[in-house]
Amino acid sequence: MQQDCIFCKIAAKEIPVQPLYEDEHLLAFLDINPAAPVHVLVIPKKHIANLLDLDKQDQSLMGHMLTAISQIAKQMGLADDGFRVVINTKENGGQTVHHLHCHILGGRSMTWPPG
Ligand code: 5GP
Ligand code: ZN
Secondary structure: OOOOOHHHHHHOOOOOOOOOEEOOOEEEEEOOOOOOOEEEEEEEOOOOOOHHHOOHHHHHHHHHHHHHHHHHHHHOOOOOOOEEEEOOOHHHHOOOOOOOOEEEEEOOOOOOOOO
């Protein structure tokens, strides 16, 4: 747990959260400022700042995360029309919370390239 990390506090339930999915390693919850009709955040419970901080031992965690995302997307009703998964990384990626997280965005058509 990293001091002053809002997602560590959410993972530790120091900040109340309504989990959409939870297991030993992951927590998924709604984004507080949704960018789409369905906007879910999926975080590892352990603090990893961003994709650049992954090491070999995190391989199974990240595979597990994608598998969970598939399940959550179905659970949220996104399987028929599709959805987008985003991992913003550092300044140019638009990362504002420095605890690794996947955005699941759905419920509307997305544009490409992203802004
Ligand atoms: P980033 O810009 O780092 O990729 O995404 C961070 C996301 O976390 C943003 O979409 C923002 O709305 C969301 N967020 C920030 N603080 C909180 C919070 O306290 N609760 C929830 N549910 N979402 C948050
Ligand atoms: Zn953290």
